[in-house]
Amino acid sequence: MGLLEGREAAARVRVEELRAEAERVLAELGAAEVVWERRVIARAELGEALAVGSDAVVVPAAEAPDPAQTEVKEREVPVAGSVVRRCGEGMTVRALAPDYRRIVELVESEPGGGEGVSAKELAARLGLELVPAKIETVRSRAKRLVERGWLTGSPSGRFTPRQPTATARAAADRPGRPDGGS
Secondary structure: OHHHHHHHHHHHHHHHHHHHHHHHHHHHHHHHHHHHHHHHHHHHHHHHHHHHHHHOOOOOHHHOOOHHHHHHHHHHOOOOOOOOOOOOOOOOHHHOOHHHHHHHHHHHOOOOOOOOEEHHHHHHHOOOOOOHHHHHHHHHHHHHHHHOOOEEEOOOOEEEEOHHHHHHHHHHHOOOOOOOOO
């Protein structure tokens, strides 16, 4: 009995060490993602500035657009390679880059059996070649969507829509919305 208690204590210590390490790695990952997002934005800004070149029009200070509104517009239409934003109140799949948006849409369009969709099924529906590299890329993206709150993942490796996302999408697709959309 004493031997088992000793092994249990050692296992508990190892679990606590690994949890602390995981928390440290997640914090470091968050900081690295912030830096990466800033670099992506800087590269896009530089590309726009270089594309405009000498044809640039100087906007007077009184007519300059509000930076907060400009930032929102840029984030409404993400580009491939952009950071996956956390799902928040009132956000729609339009906040995601096209590849991620397509994955969420495919998962949400699944018939409601609650079973979910596997990464292999997603890869097939995306028209990708069913080789391990492509399937793992889809799995990685779907897991990132789970981490950011866009999807729910099951221990069996299947992905299902997150209820608030599916509800918000259904509400957005209903005709006669209060905002005048159809």
